[in-house]
Amino acid sequence: MRNGVLAAAERATDAYELFGRVSAGLGRQVPFDAAVWTAADPETGLITAPMRVENLGTGEGCAEYWESELLEENVLPFRELARATVPAAGLRAATGDLPARSSRFRRLLLGLGVHDELRAVLRIGERPWGLVSLLRTARTPQTAAAFGPDEVALVAGLSRPLAERLRTFARPRGVGPATGRPGPGLILFDASGEATSINDEARQLLALLPDGPSFPTPLGLRLPIWVIGTALQARAVAGGHDRGEARVRIRTTEGRWLTCHASALTAAGGRPGPVALVIEPAGPADLGVLVAQAYGLTSRELQITQLVARGTTTTEIAATLFISPHTVRDHLKTVFTKADVSTRGELTARLFTEHYWPVAVAGRRSA
Structure with missing residues (x-):
């Protein structure tokens, strides 16, 4: 069973195709109704391109999902799974069959009719190269049950080999000529997370990012989830929810790399201020x-x-x-x-x- 999934992964030509092939093969062995597959920055663990969302409608709840992940107390956060002895776990098993202990379940999954969630980190050592969420509803007898120990073990056993395959897609590849090195782009978010200001350089760089879940803003453009996730991480660090870095590298459609980093500012009187996010061509470091x-x-x-x-x-x-x-x-x-x-x-x-x-x-x- 495991070998069939890995053989499918070897045939993939990029990370997005890998997610699709692995998801199809795995679904025949570990039934699920919906899934989220995403690459992760191995330095910070934050989500990056590509992301594959399956059977979750338009994906409009995607931002809410990652907001809960980063800003709320949750069971099985990805950052803990990245360091856990076993890099996969089921929500019901982790909560003693009381999934409502998880803010993520109460806020989002319950309303989607989710019965259980199996999460996994695709990692090498403690460096995450991908994150996986498999969701079961009660649509069929197979998916009305919680994820069992054998299913969790199968997914956990795929963690390193799939991470190694993902790692190969981060390597350089031939890229076409570019007209020049763009300047840094700047986006400001208010204390509630709404994008309020943007410069022309940021618009130029955002246009180079690959397709994926994105969300409308008052600025007249849609922001990709990877940018939103970086801004959310800055708020998480400022609020004491995490001590990690709000920094992620994203590959453009041309094959070059951008660095996206954010920090929360402080307003007068020590009040929470806006989040400043800079997106720019990745430097030598x-x-x-x-x-x-x-x-x-x-x-x-x-x-x-x-x-x-x-x-x-x-x-x-x-x-x-x-x-x-x-x-x-x-x-x-x-x-x-x-x-x-x-x-x-x-x-x-x-x-x-x-x-x-x-x-x-x-x-x-x-x-």
């Missing part, structure tokens, strides 16, 4: 971490790879890192294997050059 995660590089391997990209010789790398040239060469052999390249030039092109936004012409002239 973000890309370096992303490359390391996508290829499974250790911190030392990433250091060496970054020095190689700068044209540093083996002897110079050894002196910089206080290790022997022989150790540098051993690390490079491992990096070549992980990146499936055979030369330094190929390594630099694959891991770095294809990620970068070109420098704007105006920026070069003013430098």
